[in-house]
Every structure is written in structure tokens, then in C-alpha cells.
Amino acid sequence: MRLLIVEDDLVIANGLVRALGQSQYAVDHVTDGKQALRAIQDDVYDLVILDLGLPTMDGMQLLSHLRQQANPIAVLILTAREDVATRVQALDLGADDFLTKPFHLEELEARVRALIRRSKLGNNLPLQCGNLKLDVANKLASINDQPITLSAREINLLETLMMRMGKIIAKEQIMESLCNWDETLGDNAIEVYVHRLRKKIEPSGAHIRTVRGLGYMLEAAHNGV
Amino acid sequence: MRLLIVEDDLVIANGLVRALGQSQYAVDHVTDGKQALRAIQDDVYDLVILDLGLPTMDGMQLLSHLRQQANPIAVLILTAREDVATRVQALDLGADDFLTKPFHLEELEARVRALIRRSKLGNNLPLQCGNLKLDVANKLASINDQPITLSAREINLLETLMMRMGKIIAKEQIMESLCNWDETLGDNAIEVYVHRLRKKIEPSGAHIRTVRGLGYMLEAAHNGV
DNA sequence: CCTACCCTTACAGCTAACTTACGCCTTTCT
DNA sequence: AGAAAGGCGTAAGTTAGCTGTAAGGGTAGG
CATH class of the missing domain: 3.40.50.2300 (Response regulator)
Structure with missing residues (x-):
């Protein structure tokens, strides 16, 4: 944010x-x-x-x-x-x-x-995607109500993705959402964050799809839950 | 409180x-x-x-x-x-x-x-986490019904953590819960309290998890209760 | 087949948190 | 009242793990 x-x-x-x-x-x-x-x-x-x-x-x-x-x-x-x-x-x-x-x-x-x-959001319910839930106020992510440990960066990235679930988000947008003007990140920092986040949310049925040349998109897994 | x-x-x-x-x-x-x-x-x-x-x-x-x-x-x-x-x-x-x-x-x-x-709490049950119990009324903590000695600060910190068990509590929130307007504490006072409290409740199966950059969270140990 | 673009891994710096030690202050006991 | 004891908060040094960069391999699209 x-x-x-x-x-x-x-x-x-x-x-x-x-x-x-x-x-x-x-x-x-x-x-x-x-x-x-x-x-x-x-x-x-x-x-x-x-x-x-x-x-x-x-x-x-x-x-x-x-x-x-x-x-x-x-x-x-x-x-x-x-x-x-x-x-x-x-x-x-x-x-x-x-x-x-x-x-x-x-x-x-x-x-x-x-x-x-x-x-x-129009409400304060936790964000949800597949079995993955994110309680924004408490900065707490969980899979099947089992809390998972995410770093601060990872939580912010997940929040950004979940806020616009199902829509493509460009890397520049993610960068802007995570950083202020003072900070400047290298080209592939976002790629690394996405990689780390993917490993942690993999079992949840939430999937970060890569749209080559455009960005990333969060979606529920297409195969049965 | x-x-x-x-x-x-x-x-x-x-x-x-x-x-x-x-x-x-x-x-x-x-x-x-x-x-x-x-x-x-x-x-x-x-x-x-x-x-x-x-x-x-x-x-x-x-x-x-x-x-x-x-x-x-x-x-x-x-x-x-x-x-x-x-x-x-x-x-x-x-x-x-x-x-x-x-x-x-x-x-x-x-x-x-x-x-x-x-x-x-929405109920009158004593606060409990693993084998650690806190009797709020008598300011008395016990492990397996064996009372343990905690200082006033430690009890208040434990109470704050147990009231929101399983949720991340920022250091600033803890500070607000422990201090009124008159008091002002240094940067790492909370860290010291947490350290002292951890040593005392360690055998109980209750664990204070650090979430770097965000705060602390009380949880039951992940291995068998 | 080539070229972007992305994935993956490894590493080093840095900052938040941990730990210990000390001095002050309050409380309690004599 | 004086002394002893222990709680309390600060400061300083240490540790740990998050973060971002870099490097090398893979893949899709042309």
C-alpha cells in the first residue's frame, strides 16, 4: 500500500x-x-x-x-x-x-x-484465495487456518496481489506498491520475492501466474482445489 | 491492560x-x-x-x-x-x-x-496456552498447575500476549498496553521483557514467536502439546 | 536458433532483535 | 532508620535472518 x-x-x-x-x-x-x-x-x-x-x-x-x-x-x-x-x-x-x-x-x-x-474491499473480511487467507489487520497469512510465516516483504507482496486478485499486475506496479522514492531496487528483486512467496504458498491452492512481458496474476488453482 | x-x-x-x-x-x-x-x-x-x-x-x-x-x-x-x-x-x-x-x-x-x-475473551475461562495458565484475577501464572514467579511487568506482558494469542502484536501496541501517559520507555525495553518472560515460560509449551519487523506472537509449541 | 525475459540459487551486507551487565529505585526485613 | 534484595530500564556488544544483488540456466516467442 x-x-x-x-x-x-x-x-x-x-x-x-x-x-x-x-x-x-x-x-x-x-x-x-x-x-x-x-x-x-x-x-x-x-x-x-x-x-x-x-x-x-x-x-x-x-x-x-x-x-x-x-x-x-x-x-x-x-x-x-x-x-x-x-x-x-x-x-x-x-x-x-x-x-x-x-x-x-x-x-x-x-x-x-x-x-x-x-x-x-468494501469490508474488513480477510482476503481469501483457495485455501490461502490473509488477515490484513494482523499481518497474518494462513493455509487451511494453519498460520504460515512470511517476512514483511512477502506479506506486503501477497497483500498487493490479493487486493487485485485475478488481474494482471505489472512489475512496476508491484515495485511502486512496495517502495517509496528513497528506495531503489534492482531489476529482478520482484522476481526473487515472487519466487520466495510461491514456495511458501504453493500448498494452498493459490497460484501466482506469470504473464510474460506484462506481470503477475494471483489466481486459485484451476485443477480441483 | x-x-x-x-x-x-x-x-x-x-x-x-x-x-x-x-x-x-x-x-x-x-x-x-x-x-x-x-x-x-x-x-x-x-x-x-x-x-x-x-x-x-x-x-x-x-x-x-x-x-x-x-x-x-x-x-x-x-x-x-x-x-x-x-x-x-x-x-x-x-x-x-x-x-x-x-x-x-x-x-x-x-x-x-x-x-x-x-x-x-467472551467467556470466563482462564487463559491457557499449552501447559501455561494465567489467572488474571489473581495475577498468577502456572505451568502444570505449579505456580511460577513473574514480576509485575512480566505478568502484564503475558496477559497482553495471551489476550491475543495467535495474532501478531506490534511492539508499539505492547508499549501502549503497558504504559500510561506518564511513562516513557526506551527502544529495547520490550525486547528485554520478552527475553525475561521467555526464559520463565520456556518449559511450558508456550512459545513467543518473533516476527521480524512486525512484532511478537504467542503460540502453543508446534510439536506435541 | 536467437533473444528477451524469467527462474533459481547463492552470497554478503545490514538492521532488527537477542543477550548480558550495570546502576537506580522501590520494597522489605531487621 | 538502615541495610539488603530484587525488580526495572538503559546501554552496549553480539547474533541471526531478512533483503537485495549477482550470476547462470531455462523457456517461450519470434
């Missing part, structure tokens, strides 16, 4: 980047609306965390602009102002959630989880 | 904080409804002890507000008023228990234990 933080206060921004990074999100950070707009158009994000008070283009304008373009990306608004009018305006413009500073990281993280879940 | 006390009478509040603190709960205290709401949204509590007569937002309003948000946190109501109407209203609003002042600390502590047990 990949997040964009739009926040000009560097103290807050750094805290968010660190905390959400520790929660296994890939996190990018920009400091004003124009950079944010460019980032959203250039890359695929699952969620934008947006401060309202920004230079060059304020958060309301950015949000309004996105929705006029019919961009459905989930947006969580941060603001120091507590008045009802602001809140109503933001929600009317299409914000998905609203949090007033000062806030605690735990609550932010909970809301982030909820938003991603809502936007991707 | 972490509790929030919402009580404007400082004499009572201090008594509760001290008594429950001695019972090894992490206890925070606020004096009105607005502070309480913010605290509940910012931090994770296992139980709220709520006085009905409060400034700025009274206990009923707070409770009603929480339940409208579908917040499932356990709430124990304290009040000086004894009339049935109040009691019925509180329980209809979703209070889990109700205690009339003046009360005895022992009874309060018993109800607190019961509520936490009910909300966390």
Missing part, C-alpha cells in the same frame, strides 16, 4: 512518514499542492493524507481539483481548525475522513487502515 | 488511580467528557470508568456519542444517583456495567476484571 503525505510542517510530516513507514506502508511526502497534484498524476497511490493549510495551492483547492477530474482516490484531511464549517466543506468536496490536529498517531493509523480497507 | 477514568471529583479519582494502578493496570485520568472523548479517540483503552455528573459533556452524552460511532469499548458507569430510570437509560445507551457511589474498591476491581474478561 502506498500513501502520499501532503504537509508543509516538517515536524509533523517526518513523524507521519516514520510511523506509517513502520506500519509497512510505502510513504511519500510533498510539501505543497502543486507537487501533490503532480505526484498523484504520475504515480498510483492508495491514499492521500492532506493538510489544509498549504503554500501555492491549499488543500481544499487540491481536493476540489481532484474530484472535478473524477479522481476517486481516498483522501484523509488534516487540519488545525476545528470549526464545523470547514469540516462540512471538506466532506462536501469529497474528503473521505477528517482529523483535527493535534492527533495521536494511533488514531491516524486506525483511520488509514479503515480507509484503505473501505476503498479497496 | 489500560484504563481511562473520567471523574471530576479529585478525591475519588485519585483513589481510583492509585488503587487500580496497584492492581497493575495502566491508568489515565481526565476530568470531563471532552477530554475523555479525545483520549478515547487518541489512545487504545480496554475499559472506561465513567462518572455521570461531569462538566462540559456529561457521562450520558459521552456514552451516547461513543455508541453512535459504533465504538465497542467497555464502559463502567459510576454515579451517586440510585434511581432505576438512570440505570436503565445508561444500560440502554450501551453501558456494560453500573456501580452506585459509595462503593467498595474491591467490588469495583472485581467488576473491572469481569468486564475486561468479558470484552476480551
Whole structure:
């Protein structure tokens, strides 16, 4: 899962980047609306965390602009102002959630989880493919309800694949989903992850199909379970 | 386990904080409804002890507000008023228990234990993992019914792990469960607790698994029970 | 048959977690 | 009250295993 933080206060921004990074999100950070707009158009994000008070283009304008373009990306608004009018305006413009500073990281993280879940799944049930289940909140994968041990990278990869089960995902998309701008991985890193993950989920009836030249696709095994 | 006390009478509040603190709960205290709401949204509590007569937002309003948000946190109501109407209203609003002042600390502590047990476990069975048992009420751990000596920190850690057995618990979550606002622990304090606890429960068939980068998980040993 | 593209294995660096030791503080016993 | 004991948290050094790269072999498509 990949997040964009739009926040000009560097103290807050750094805290968010660190905390959400520790929660296994890939996190990018920009400091004003124009950079944010460019980032959203250039890359695929699952969620934008947006401060309202920004230079060059304020958060309301950015949000309004996105929705006029019919961009459905989930947006969580941060603001120091507590008045009802602001809140109503933001929600009317299409914000998905609203949090007033000062806030605690735990609550932010909970809301982030909820938003991603809502936007991707519409529910909080564990993801399932064949006998393979993934409990996203607890970062716990299991086959026939027997927990299996996956590393952090492997869990993130599996989550990415399961979120778009049955659809082809390009290696670049996987790369973007796992890494932020700071990181840069070699050509075949994804191939290695897929290989390791395949070995671990092999007995489950879930299969990672290679689509040569295009990417990978997660599917239930075609032969009987 | 972490509790929030919402009580404007400082004499009572201090008594509760001290008594429950001695019972090894992490206890925070606020004096009105607005502070309480913010605290509940910012931090994770296992139980709220709520006085009905409060400034700025009274206990009923707070409770009603929480339940409208579908917040499932356990709430124990304290009040000086004894009339049935109040009691019925509180329980209809979703209070889990109700205690009339003046009360005895022992009874309060018993109800607190019961509520936490009910909300966390859904039953009254003692916590068990392999041959390791934990009697939450008496803060007593035993292996094959032989009591073992654990320090307060160790018992609290074990309780936290056993309450979510089989699920991954992040170090930050453990930290929150053990500490209130006043405390601040260093980076590797949790690692040291885990190390000490592991040495003591090692012979029991309960195992604390490390999931690198994500947290810890309590499980029964994989070889025969 | 050739060329991308992918699979597989092996290895080395690095960071998170483990382990030990020490000093402070609280509790308890005399 | 003074002393002894043990719990508690920090710091420092060590270990372990995840991660990413590289290298070599295989395969599908042209």
C-alpha cells in the first residue's frame, strides 16, 4: 500500500512518514499542492493524507481539483481548525475522513487502515484465495487456518496481489506498491520475492501466474482445489 | 491492560488511580467528557470508568456519542444517583456495567476484571496456552498447575500476549498496553521483557514467536502439546 | 536458433532483535 | 532508620535472518 503525505510542517510530516513507514506502508511526502497534484498524476497511490493549510495551492483547492477530474482516490484531511464549517466543506468536496490536529498517531493509523480497507474491499473480511487467507489487520497469512510465516516483504507482496486478485499486475506496479522514492531496487528483486512467496504458498491452492512481458496474476488453482 | 477514568471529583479519582494502578493496570485520568472523548479517540483503552455528573459533556452524552460511532469499548458507569430510570437509560445507551457511589474498591476491581474478561475473551475461562495458565484475577501464572514467579511487568506482558494469542502484536501496541501517559520507555525495553518472560515460560509449551519487523506472537509449541 | 525475459540459487551486507551487565529505585526485613 | 534484595530500564556488544544483488540456466516467442 502506498500513501502520499501532503504537509508543509516538517515536524509533523517526518513523524507521519516514520510511523506509517513502520506500519509497512510505502510513504511519500510533498510539501505543497502543486507537487501533490503532480505526484498523484504520475504515480498510483492508495491514499492521500492532506493538510489544509498549504503554500501555492491549499488543500481544499487540491481536493476540489481532484474530484472535478473524477479522481476517486481516498483522501484523509488534516487540519488545525476545528470549526464545523470547514469540516462540512471538506466532506462536501469529497474528503473521505477528517482529523483535527493535534492527533495521536494511533488514531491516524486506525483511520488509514479503515480507509484503505473501505476503498479497496468494501469490508474488513480477510482476503481469501483457495485455501490461502490473509488477515490484513494482523499481518497474518494462513493455509487451511494453519498460520504460515512470511517476512514483511512477502506479506506486503501477497497483500498487493490479493487486493487485485485475478488481474494482471505489472512489475512496476508491484515495485511502486512496495517502495517509496528513497528506495531503489534492482531489476529482478520482484522476481526473487515472487519466487520466495510461491514456495511458501504453493500448498494452498493459490497460484501466482506469470504473464510474460506484462506481470503477475494471483489466481486459485484451476485443477480441483 | 489500560484504563481511562473520567471523574471530576479529585478525591475519588485519585483513589481510583492509585488503587487500580496497584492492581497493575495502566491508568489515565481526565476530568470531563471532552477530554475523555479525545483520549478515547487518541489512545487504545480496554475499559472506561465513567462518572455521570461531569462538566462540559456529561457521562450520558459521552456514552451516547461513543455508541453512535459504533465504538465497542467497555464502559463502567459510576454515579451517586440510585434511581432505576438512570440505570436503565445508561444500560440502554450501551453501558456494560453500573456501580452506585459509595462503593467498595474491591467490588469495583472485581467488576473491572469481569468486564475486561468479558470484552476480551467472551467467556470466563482462564487463559491457557499449552501447559501455561494465567489467572488474571489473581495475577498468577502456572505451568502444570505449579505456580511460577513473574514480576509485575512480566505478568502484564503475558496477559497482553495471551489476550491475543495467535495474532501478531506490534511492539508499539505492547508499549501502549503497558504504559500510561506518564511513562516513557526506551527502544529495547520490550525486547528485554520478552527475553525475561521467555526464559520463565520456556518449559511450558508456550512459545513467543518473533516476527521480524512486525512484532511478537504467542503460540502453543508446534510439536506435541 | 536467437533473444528477451524469467527462474533459481547463492552470497554478503545490514538492521532488527537477542543477550548480558550495570546502576537506580522501590520494597522489605531487621 | 538502615541495610539488603530484587525488580526495572538503559546501554552496549553480539547474533541471526531478512533483503537485495549477482550470476547462470531455462523457456517461450519470434
